[in-house]
Amino acid sequence: MKIKVAEADQALIEACRQGDRRAMEALYHRFKRRVFSMVARIAGAQDAEEVAQEVFVRIFRGIAKFRGESALDTWVYRLTVNAALTHVGRRPARLEGEDALAQLPAPAGPVRDPRLAARLQSALGDLPAGYRAVMVLHDVEGLSHEEIAEILGCSVGTSKSQLHKARGRMRELLKLGDVQ
Amino acid sequence: MSGRCSQIEPLLSELEDGTLDEARTRAVRGHLLECDACRARAEAIHTIASAAGSLGAMDPPSSMWDRIAARLDDAEIAYSRRSRLWWWWQAFRRPLYYGGGALAAAALVLVLYLRDRRVDVAPAPRPAPTSPQALLDEALAEIERAESGYVSAIDDLRAIAGEEKAKWPAAMREEFDKNLADIDAAVERLRAAARRAPGNLQAQEALYASYRRKIDYLQEAVVRGGVQASERGAR
Numbered sequence: 004m005k006i007k008v009a010e011a012d013q014a015l016i017e018a019c020r021q022g023d024r025r026a027m028e029a030l031y032h033r034f035k036r037r038v039f040s041m042v043a044r045i046a047g048a049q050d051a052e053e054v055a056q057e058v059f060v061r062i063f064r065g066i067a068k069f070r071g072e073s074a075l076d077t078w079v080y081r082l083t084v085n086a087a088l089t090h091v092g093r094r095p096a097r098l099e100g101e102d103a104l105a106q107l108p109a110p111a112g113p114v115r116d117p118r119l120a121a122r123l124q125s126a127l128g129d130l131p132a133g134y135r136a137v138m139v140l141h142d143v144e145g146l147s148h149e150e151i152a153e154i155l156g157c158s159v160g161t162s163k164s165q166l167h168k169a170r171g172r173m174r175e176l177l178k179l180g181d182v183q
Numbered sequence: 184m185s186g187r188c189s190q191i192e193p194l195l196s197e198l199e200d201g202t203l204d205e206a207r208t209r210a211v212r213g214h215l216l217e218c219d220a221c222r223a224r225a226e227a228i229h230t231i232a233s234a235a236g237s238l239g240a241m242d243p244p245s246s247m248w249d250r251i252a253a254r255l256d257d258a259e260i261a262y263s264r265r266s267r268l269w270w271w272w273q274a275f276r277r278p279l280y281y282g283g284g285a286l287a288a289a290a291l292v293l294v295l296y297l298r299d300r301r302v303d304v305a306p307a308p309r310p311a312p313t314s315p316q317a318l319l320d321e322a323l324a325e326i327e328r329a330e331s332g333y334v335s336a337i338d339d340l341r342a343i344a345g346e347e348k349a350k351w352p353a354a355m356r357e358e359f360d361k362n363l364a365d366i367d368a369a370v371e372r373l374r375a376a377a378r379r380a381p382g383n384l385q386a387q388e389a390l391y392a393s394y395r396r397k398i399d400y401l402q403e404a405v406v407r408g409g410v411q412a413s414e415r416g417a418r
Contacts, residue, residue, distance in 0.1 A: 022259075024252070031248055039243035052244055059251045064258075123234045141200075142235030148202070167196035170228050179227035 012075045019066045027063055034062075034076075037144065038083050044127055044139045045087035058086045073153055080146070081154045084136050091132040119177075126176040134169035141166050187214060191221050199228045268343050268405045279336060279398075283391050286329040287384070293322055294382045322381035326390070330374075333394035340401040347405050359404050366397045 018026030038058050043051035061082050069078055127135055140146045140154065141162075148162040155162065173179075191214050197203040198211050215222045296318075348356055373390040380386055 024255075027255070028248060028252075031251065035243050035247070036240040039247075040241040043241055044238075051241075052247060055243055056247060056251050056254065060254050060258075063255060119230065119234045120237055123231065124238060138235065142232050143238050145236065163197065163202070164193075167193060170196055170231055173231050174224070174227045177227075177231070179230060 009074065016066060016069065016071075016075065019063060030062070031059055034059075034079050038079065041080065041083050041139055041144065042087045042090075044124075044143060045084065045132065045136050046090040047128060050090060054086055054090045055083075058083050061086065077150060077153050080140070080144075080150075084140070084154055088132055088136060122177055123173070126173060129176055130169055130172055134165060134172060137162060137165040138169040138173070142170075188218060188221050191215075191218075192224065195221070195225045195228050198225065199232055266406055268340070268347075268402060271339075271343075272402050275336065279332060282332050283329065283395075286325060286332075287388065287391070290322070290325055290329075290384055290387055293318070293325065294384060319381050323378065326377055326381060326387060329387070329391060330394070333391065333398070336398055337394065337401065340398060340405070344401055344405050362400065362404075363397075366393070366400060369393055370397060 015026055015030055019030055035055075039051060039055045042054045042058065046054050058079075062079060065082070069075075073081070127138065130138065136155065137151060140151045141148070146154070148159045148166075151157075151162040152159045157165075191211055194203055194207060194211050198208060203211065215225055344359075348359065351359070370390070370393045373386070373393045377383070377386040377390045
């Protein structure tokens, strides 16, 4: 088995396995923004904290069994996406597409067109969950198709085609690129 | 959408991401220069990808770590509230496995001795230090010593299970008795097989594995029964 965990992560993982609360907090601070953002954008802002908490509890419970078959980041994102998609699957249908994302606090990063970004953030909630996950991982989080394929357990080709379909659906939702 | 546009459209995302090979990149760009509809789609994809990339990471509530830490504490407290059987098993299981391993090693030495002895004795019979029957008796005695360790552990567990069983639901008691009877039948079959061929290490290991399975089952059943009983108590 090929170990993919970076050397610097080995000590942190080992300390978390031993139940070292300071190491666990360090791991939390390293991933908290990405985990929370992914969850908020895939599962919806209204339940983001609950689902993100669940993700971290699963990380700390599961770290004893983490054998380094993937990078630590990839493993954490896989747990995050799985928890978020599971939550979407359990949620009552009426909440799908709810405009809750539009009520999120302003993003911390630079935004060239704040109005478009807000519309896009809101429209993300109207995408089917699978498209939404791929789009969040690729376009928002900047992960490669290879990483997404590893996280979602699909092929690189599937990741690419899902992204293309997600962008096409987003074009319709935002009414962009229509030439009469 | 024309035939050419239908071919181009699925490639626009890859053009945006720069993952298209050089030949198709040139062909798609050439088409975009003369097709307003596809150019508009490509620009829309670029706009969407750029806007998505500009969405920054979001900060979780500052109290989130405290809540996670509290959940971890709760889980640790719940874990420490194990039945006395669990605590007993933690103290006992290692010596049991080590004991089993030592006995298996002793049995291996005995088998090797028997095999070598046959080779030595065949060409020129001479008085053996011990008769074959005595060696077989010794192998059987080894099996019995190993068994006695397992049987003693099982007797202790059965006594605890006997006390706990009264608190279980009737269906669980029935399931427990049936499963235990099945395991006992399997143990008996393996015991008979091990006794028929005392030098057969595989048969011995299968027998010891069946004892360990029985111990695991008794332990699981008592813990599960305890959990169900406490849940019913809580309701």
